[in-house]
Structure formats: C-alpha cells, structure tokens
Amino acid sequence: MTISWTAAHVAAIPSSPIVIAPIADKDFAPVAFNLGIWDAWPIQRRDGAPFANAAGGELWMALGAPRFDDPDARHGHARIHLLRHEDGGWSDLGPAMPDGFSPGSREWSGSAIVDDATGDVILYFTAAGRRGDNGLTFEQRMFSARASFGDDDRLADWRDLCEVIPPMPDWYMPTTGGGAIGTIKAYRDPAYFRDPADGRHHLFFAGSLAGTASAFNGVIGVATAPADRPDDWTVQPPLIVADDINNELERPHVVFHQGRYYLFWSTQAHVFNPKGPIGPTGLYGMVADMLSGPWHPINGSGLVFANPHEVPAQSYSWMVLPDLRVTSFVDNWGGGGRKRRFGGAFAPFVQLWLDGDAAGVAA
Template sequence: MKWNKVKKGKSFITAFIGVSTILTLIVSLSVSSVSAQENVDTFDWTRENVSNLTITDQNTAPKINKDELVGITSDSYIWDSWPLQDMNGHPAVVNGFKIIFALSVPKDVLPGKRHDTAEIHYFYSKDGKTWESGGPVFKDGKALGSRQWAGSSIVHKNGELQIFYTATGQKNETQLSYDQRIATATADISTTNTSVTFKNWSKHKIILEADGEYYQTKEQTGNKETSYAFRDPYFFQDPKTREKYLLFEANSAGKLENRPYKHAYIGSDEFRQNHVSPESSKAYNGSIGIAKAANNDSSKFELMPPLLEANYVNDELERPSVIVKGNNYYLFAKTHSEKFASGLNAPEGLYGFTSESLFGGYQPLNESGLVIANPTDNPYQAYSWMVMPNGTVTSFVNYVNVDEKDIYEIGEQSTEYQMEHFGGVLAPSLKISITRDETKILHEKKQGVFK
C-alpha cells in the first residue's frame, strides 16, 4: 500500500488506483477496514509557539533528591521505561503481575555511553512497588540491530506479548553505526506464583524504515544536522475507530540543501515582523510520524505523513505517545533543551498538543506546548516522561546537581563525576490535570508509580 501525497494546504490524501487494486489489497492484507481515503493535516510547531513559553509553578516539576531514591535493580542503570499496556493504553495486569520494560546497561558503563550497548530489560511486581528483575527481554541473541532503543509493549486479548522496539545499528557490526529501524516480535507470557518469563518467541521482523518521502533517511542526513531519528515506536489503538497505529520519532524528509523555508514554520505575520530566525535553524527538522496497521496481527504497517513537524524549531521529539480524553486526542513528546534551534530558549521537558482528530488540527497545550519542565536549578534531573491515560506521568532520573554545567560540559567531566551525578533509576511519578488545551502539575507521586 502506498500513501500518495496530494497537496491541499498541509493535507495529504491517500488514493488507490483501480477497484481491482483495492480488492486485491483488502484480500491480501486480511483487514476489513482499510480506508481508501484518509487525510493527515500535518501540524507545524512554530517558533512563535515556543516563544510563548513561560516557566511557572504549574509546569515545573518538584526538585528530585537522588539520595532518597532506590533502584529496582542493584547492578544496572535503567532509563527509558514503559509498562506493558493493554489495547486501550492502560498498564496491564497479567495473572496478578504488573510488568515494565526499560533500557538498561551494567553500572560500570559510563552513563554518556549507555546508548552504545543498550538492551531492553523487564521487571515484574504484584504490588507495583517492589520489583523483581527478569533480566534481558531477549535472551537468545535474536534481537535485530547491535543494540535496542526504546519501544512499546502490549498484551493481546489472547494473552500474547507483542513488543515493538528500535533496532539500532547492525548485528555483528565492527564499527558502531546509527541505523534505526522499527522491529517487532511476539512471545507467550508465562507466570508462576513468583515469576514472569517470556517463551516461544516469534522471529524478529523489521516493520518500518524511513522512506525518504515523508521521513528523512540516514543517507539524506547531512554533516550540519545534529541528529538523525527513526525510532521510539508507540502502539496506539484508536478507541473511536479501533484502528491500530504506531507513532514514532523521525525527521522531516529530504536533504538540508533542498529544504524549503515556509512562513508556517515561524508563526503569524505579526510575529515574523519582529523575529529573526538564524540560518542554522534550517538544520532542525524533528517530526512525529505515524503508521497504520495493515493486517490484523499488527505485524505489517504502512507509513503515513507525519502528525507534527518542528522545522526551524527542534530536531529531536523523542518517545511520542497519544492518549484520548473526552473527545480530544493528546499528543506528547519529550525533548532536550539543546535540541531547540538557535534563538529559542526552552527547557528540557515534556511537550504536548491536542486536537479533536488524530490526524490534524493540533494546537500546543498551554499555548507553547510545554507540559512539564525540570527545575531551572536542576535542569537535567529527569527525562523520558510518559503520560498514562489517567494523568500519571513516569520518568527516570537523569543528571542531578550538576553545578550549572550544560549537558556537553557534563560529558567532559571525570568518570567519577558522571557516575556520581547520574541517576539511572525510576523517578518519582507526577500527576497532571488535563482540561481542554491546558495542563498543570497537581502533585508528586511515589517513585516508579505507573498508575
């Protein structure tokens, strides 16, 4: 299936050629509701939006005291984490067990190098407070790539686990590479009174790769661009239509030298009159992508145009996710302060957008998009926020009490300094309220609470 791009403002319309083609596709994909036409109105997150940002008590997280926290494993760091979710996005319970997944490395790895050897571990608990480590999710060496980055995990109605993850690099590579593809595999969940294991793994399969039309490929990424992304899948079943999707982090397609400038990237006519966009801003092209399931078992997906682009604004919108509250969709992503383009001053934090449609009409929450910011005197204390359907927000402890050093200066410090100031544990969760297009932090919850 091909989602053909037909311009109508920022809308893109899919079209199939010929009735016989449609019938063939429906039969071959074994789906009952592949739409012959679906519109995606890609939202431009603008420099004007970000310039509306204000740090307040309602969007600033409480300061974390790392010394008061405990790890769920004594021999490993963990960071990006997510719960096993049911098809509606809620944390699942399997035979009395809650299960979470997290990127992990041994504690002798330099924190700044953890992404070079990351693998997904899992943890299980009956009370959601005391967690047991199950070790690596993939114990057979059959995971794709040279290491795994963040993903999403669901339990099907038949009790089967399906995990989506980022396969980074190439298996058995001799030099570290940053190829990123989205992969999936399934397994049976086996429980006893005291343990959880995964058995009867399917073959791992790459299901999505950047296409160069909607999403930038690694080959299209130039030396002047600070990052490349096609990662962080998040499974979402739309409660309104029951259609299944994957959201993911990406970059707008094309090479830097061919990238157009559009007024829509900057903001309103009035704002543009008094705003200067540095030339270097052209290199920032983060996006939030989406793909639609093309079969019943969610093993085949077709790329669609992005839900959101941040051209001239930001180049890394990590771990996107979406929840539905009332009649509205709430789209979230997190990003680092240094990933904003020159001329924009925005904190490391969780950002969000809302619309009455999954496929367009988004507006930034709180006018700018900012939902949660780290404290100004502890700007890197937490990261990788994930919003649960009930408003609970989880994260992990990143770097704390860094004496006004920026993230690059932290990386230049001694091994002892980096390990002393890195958390690598679950952070205290937060509770936020969401009312139409406004949010606020209500209170802090206990460490590692996912519900």
C-alpha cells in the same frame, strides 16, 4: 494533516513555566545492582491500560545497561529489560529478548501490548545498528516481535520478527549517517495506540524530516493499520514537524482523555536550534479532537512541564499513562557541581491534569 511546531509556539513558553519537584537521593533507588535504566514503558492492553499479572503486579520494560563512568556510553550497550512492579518496588527479570534475537547491535525504545486474541505479548522496538557491526553505528530500524508468557512472568518463544515501519526516504531522513548524542537523526521509538473511535491501530514514532536544509528537523511520524488487520501497517507522512526548531521529538505517544487526543513527546534544551527560541528540557504535547487533527499546542506553547531551573536535566523520557500518571527516569540530578550525577533509576511518578488545551502538574 501535518502540523508545524513553530518558533512562535516555543517563544510563547512563559519565563516561569510549570515545573516538577526537585528530586533528592531518598526519592529513588536502583532497580538492580550495577544496572542503570532509562526509557521505560508498561506492557499494556490494547486500550492502553497497563497489563497486570495474576498477583496484580504490573509488567514493564525499560532500556538498561551496566553503569559506566561516562553515562552516555550506556546507549552503545542498551538492552530492553523486563521489569516487575509490585508493592511499590521494582525487580529486574533480565533482558526481555534472548541474546542474538534482535537484528540490531543495541535495543532502543518502543512499546508493548498484550494481544487479546492470542494472549501473546507484541513488542514494538528500535533496533540500533546491526548485529555484528564493526564499530558503533546509528542506523535505526523499527521491528515487531511476539512472545509468550513463560515461568515467573518471563517471556519465551520469541518469534515473528518483522520490520514493521520500513524506510520512507521521501518523508523521513535516513539514519545511516554518523553523529553524536543529540545530533543523530531519528527513526525510532514506536508507540502503539488504538483509536477508541474506530478501532484503527497506530504506531507513533520519532523521525527526521527529509528534504530540508536545517540540521534541526525533528518530526513525529505515524503508521496506521485497519481495525480488523492490526499487523497491516501503512506509513503516513509526518504528523508534527519541528523543522528548523528542534532535532528530536522523542518517544511520542497518545493518550485519549475525556473525548480528546493528547500527543506527548519529550525533548531537551540542547537539541533546540541555538539561534532560538529555546525551550527547557521537559514534556511537550499537542491536543486534537481527532487523530487526524488539527493539532494545537498544549498551554499555547506545547510545553506541559519542565524540570526545575536549578536542576534542568534531573529527569527525562516522560510517558503519560491513561490515568495521567507520568513516569520518567532520573538523569543528571542534584544540581551544582561539575560532575554529572546519573541516576539511572525510575523517577518519582508525576500526576498530570488535563483540561481541554490546558495541562499541568497536580498538587
């Protein structure tokens, strides 16, 4: 069932929404010298729990690139890095996939799970552009690939590269056109979820609605696979549609909590239709009793929480974990001044609370 996120929902955002705490320089540290990271996700079990190595450390992935004077330049150099999180600190294990393996010129966001049947890691990711592109293009394709654990938690023997969500032009707009940051069309960010009710597998992703006249046509799409055939994916029509409202419903993902399904996404103020209404940069979501819906906006509007008013772009790309911890990265932090201050590091985790259709930040 397709549900619309409407102007009435966005207009219902209170003038003083729930906000997260301001970030100071003492609150974060780079993962590695001259490496900026942003969108991040843990390697998870199929039930959503983060995977831990033999020593109890968590293994994560994040987009990473060298630091540039213009932070937006990082998108043209993005690689998925493998990270280890232990004893409260982060260490960079380098690019997760070997050079030349990805079919894209860059690697954008996705998700990763451990296959209980084989012990392999399955990575779902976005290939941006095509390897060998002459110039920067914004075509996006979604792939899966398998790897085995090697020495020192690194991943080896990458194989079984497959375009897991093929183009569906009747529902989702192609991404072969040009564009600038914030205006390009989406077919990216595959996020895995297994439904505890029936064992079926799902990949949620960010897309753009086909067949609309509006430039603000963001949607959340989904592909499904039977419980006993987890690699047999079928692409479905859009689940959430923000036509004429918002251009990008980024990094959608689902958390099952106390018998309900919570579908979260991130979006930024500058990708709302300027004709309004306009919401703040923040974490948004809907809730349902079944994955098929109907879905209802959390807090009546869809906004879960926003950045502080004085630093409206301080963090971004939130991901809610099953224990309701929320990770993100430090974006333009510090407020004031005209120079952009890109953090490029993990922001402090936020603890969420959920109660039916309501949500907020734990004190």
